[in-house]
Structure formats: C-alpha cells, structure tokens
Amino acid sequence: MDFLELAKKRYSCRAYRSDEVEQEKLDPILEAGRIAPTGANRQPQRILVVRTPDGMEKLARCARTCGAPLALVVCADTEEAWIRPADGKQIADIDATIVTAHMMLEAASLGLGSLWVCMFDPDGLRREFMLPARLTPVNILLVGYADGTPASPDRYDRTRKALAETVVYDTFERFE
Template sequence: MEFLKLAEKRCSVRKYSSKPVEDEKLHMILEAGRLAPTAANFQPVKVIAVRSKESLEKLGKAADTYGAPLALIVLADRSKAWTRPFDEMQTTDIDASIVTDHMMLEATSLGLGSVWICYFKPDILRAEFNIPDDLIPVNILAVGYPSEDTQKSPKIRNPIDSFVCYEELE
C-alpha cells in the first residue's frame, strides 16, 4: 500500500471484535517496531506484548484498552537513550513514539485497527508488570480487528498552508 494511502486509512479504533491477532501478524507488527529508527541508533525501547486474558485484566487496572485482544506496552530505557548535550534532553519519549507509530502503521497495513493510549496509570502499570525504575512506560498500543459496528470519525486535518512555513515562521 502506498504510504500516504496507508496514513490516510489509519484511524483510532475504540471497539474490537474478540478475534485474536494471529501470531504471524503480531510478529510483523513487532518487527516494524524493532526496525524503527531511534536517536543515534541506541534502540532504548522495549515492548511488552499483552495477549492473555489474565494479563489484559492486569492491564485493565491501569488503562482502558477498549476490549482489544492485544496491547503493546512501549517502554523506554533511560540508561540507554541518547541525550542531547546542549540541554540534556533525552529522547526516551521520541524513540518510544517512533516505535509505536511504526507498529501502529504496520497493524493498519495488515487490516487491523489500533488506538494509541497515553491515558494510563504508570504506577499501576509498573506494579502489575514488574517494570523497573529505569524503564519509562511511554505508550500503550491497543490492537485488534475492529468491531463491525465501530464508528469511524472523519479525519479532519488542517490545510497544508497552516501546517508548514517555508524558510521562516510566519
């Protein structure tokens, strides 16, 4: 699929069928995340794939995954992330978000729906999944087959001239 068509097709899905995501598709989604670029190629991102009923229930204590049969908890390792020397800004959130985006787009290309979740309780997530202090939970990606009655909102985007300025900020 042409990239712009794929980007246009992607939408946030908040209602899923109970059909599980096949192992082959999960592998392809995870591979897309693994191949994602990271600052200085330090690759400070880890992913916890959550599929079992018990683990999804644990995750449900920290976040609403909208009944998705698969959720990917995206973590960034502070001890491995690149740091910009001028202001000490670490790329943990950026790297984790690039990985999340790659996995989200791969899920779309495979006919799956997803929703990017940042609204979660990190302390509960840490406790339920034994996440050590040096790993930062950044995102959760819920993935699955959209329910037949999933509402798809039209994607309204600002016009290109309000998005970009050439040569300097206007």
C-alpha cells in the first residue's frame, strides 16, 4: 500500500472492540514514534502507554476514551525541546505532534483504528499519572480494533477543500 492510500484509509475511530492490542502490534507503533523527526533531533517526546483497565479508567476521568483498550499519551519534555533562535519558539508541541502522526499511521497500516484526542484535562492527566512538571501532555492517541464500518477512503473528495483553496506558489499575494 502506498502512502496516500494508507493516509486515506486512516480515519477517526470512535468505537472499539474490547480486544487487546497485541504487543507485536504495539511495538512497531511505538517504533514509528521513536523514529519520527524532531527539531535538531532532540527527541523530547515521552510516551505513556495506558492499557490496563485501571489506567484506562484514570484516563477516562480526563478525556473521552470511546471504549479503546489502549491509549498513548504523548508528552513533550519542555527542557529538551529545540528552540528556534529567530523568535524563541520552543517546538516541543510540534515534535510531539509529529510523533503522534507517525504512530497513528503505523496503527492504520497494522489494521488498527485510532483517534487523535486533543480535548482533555492536562492537570487531570498530571494528577492521575504523576507526570513530572517538565512534561507537557500534548496529544492522546486512542488505539484498538475498530467496531463498526470504517469511513470510506473516498470521503476526502467531499470533506476536504480543493488544493487551490489551501496551496499557493511563491507568494500569498492573492490572499490579501
């Protein structure tokens, strides 16, 4: 399967079977996150694997879990992230997001559903999972076997803007 085919196959899965995700599938998902590019190769990502019923119950107090059997809480170590010299922007959140995207696509390649969750209580996560102060929770990736019919890979023709609406060449002048 080529990359565009895989990207179109992936969808936001909001219903999961109770089947556990096998370690043989979790390992390559985590490896996809490990090899993701990060600013200046600082690798500030810290990933909390939540897969016990107790852990998922804790997570459910902080975010919607949709019945997923596994969650990856992607955090950024703010003391290790690269900072852009021109304006001082620290890119830990960007790095964590790239890591999340890699893991999400690897999950899809393994036949697993996933849901990228950004609506959660960061302070709740800190309390429930004893996150150190230097770690900022950025994303939660729910992972599991989808329950229901997957979204059609052809949906993008209807649900996405045309390239002409989002891409310009050489200048943004026409948007002024």
